[in-house]
Amino acid sequence: MTLQQDAEGNERKYLHAFADFSNKRVLEIGCGEGRLTWKYAPASSLTVGLDLDQDALRVALIDSPHDLKRKLFFTRAQSEHIPFSKETFDIAVLAWSL
Amino acid sequence: MVHALSEIRRVLIPNGILIDLRPLLDRWSIEVVSAREIKETGRVQDFPLGLADDESANKSLTQAGQNGWFNRNREEYFSYSYSWDTPKEMEAWIEEEWEGFIGMDEETIRATRSAWALGDADTRVRLNVKMLITQWKVMNEP
Numbered sequence: 449m450t451l452q453q454d455a456e457g458n459e460r461k462y463l464h465a466f467a468d469f470s471n472k473r474v475l476e477i478g479c480g481e482g483r484l485t486w487k488y489a490p491a492s493s494l495t496v497g498l499d500l501d502q503d504a505l506r507v508a509l510i511d512s513p514h515d516l517k518r519k520l521f522f523t524r525a526q527s528e529h530i531p532f533s534k535e536t537f538d539i540a541v542l543a544w545s546l
Numbered sequence: 547m548v549h550a551l552s553e554i555r556r557v558l559i560p561n562g563i564l565i566d567l568r569p570l571l572d573r574w575s576i577e578v579v580s581a582r583e584i585k586e587t588g589r590v591q592d593f594p595l596g597l598a599d600d601e602s603a604n605k606s607l608t609q610a611g612q613n614g615w616f617n618r619n620r621e622e623y624f625s626y627s628y629s630w631d632t633p634k635e636m637e638a639w640i641e642e643e644w645e646g647f648i649g650m651d652e653e654t655i656r657a658t659r660s661a662w663a664l665g666d667a668d669t670r671v672r673l674n675v676k677m678l679i680t681q682w683k684v685m686n687e688p
Contacts, residue, residue, distance in 0.1 A: 450630060450631040450635070451628060451629070451630055451635070451639065452627075452628070452629045452630075452670075453626070453627070453628055454626050454627060455627060455629065456625075456627065458624045458625060458626060458677070459567075459624075459626055459677070462567075462622065462624050462677075462679045463565065463567065463679070466565055466620065466622075466679055466681045467563050467565050467681065475554075475557060475558075477550070477554065484567070526550075527550035527553060527554070528549045528550050528553055529553065530553045530554070530556070530557050532557045533557070534556050534557060535557070535558065535559045535560070535562075536557045537557050537558055537559065537562065538558070538559055538562055538563065539558075539562065539563045539564075539565065540554045540557070540558055540562070540563070540564045540565070541564075541565045541567065542554075542564065542565065542566045542567065542568070543567060544567065544568050544569065545568070
């Protein structure tokens with residue numbers, strides 16, 4: 449299949465227009481395979497991707513760009529029980545998941 | 547969903563930002579596209595399950611706002627396109643990824659296949675998804 453997504457780059461454009469990710473700690477809820485994650489994680493100081501789908505998280509981990517490995521983490525958890533203490537993140541992204 | 551928003555608020559700093567990015571059902575348009583022309587061949591059908599899903603998400607965010615957890619700062623719509631080499635690839639994708647949420651009627655399927663078959667060598671099929679992006683700011687506790 450020759451699927452192309454968002455050839456115009458609108459998603460990236462709007463995401464960065466709506467939040468400044470520079471040196472921010474970001475939590476992404478519903479990160480899946482990390483398709484959206486790669487679009488802002490390079491600017492962040494820390495990015496955590498949350499998802500319930502273990503297979504998708506495995507793909508995200510494998511596909512993680514090498515230069516992001518030190519600041520990018522994935523964890524399997526429900527959004528109703530986020531395994532972090534209060535006030536850990538500057539930005540949360542609900543990625544196609546509400 | 548409201549519980550999830552409460553959790554998100556808990557882990558965000560005061561004045562932290564929540565970005566809600568999601569597709570909204572709105573009878574997304576289907577086009578047959580080549581370098582020479584763009585032809586709309588129909589629109590997908592929105593199914594009750596998908597519409598209820600959108601409604602539920604909207605209600606949860608409204609509730610979070612009414613609870614004083616978040617303040618809506620900014621909101622916009624934009625288009626997110628998917629495109630395929632052939633109509634059959636699109637039909638298979640809709641069936642697999644959006645089963646129960648959206649579908650295509652026979653007339654749209656026929657019109658899309660026909661326009662694609664008569665198109666140039668570079669002709670593709672495109673689905674334009676309506677996206678909603680909203681910026682919410684954590685409201686500080688009194």
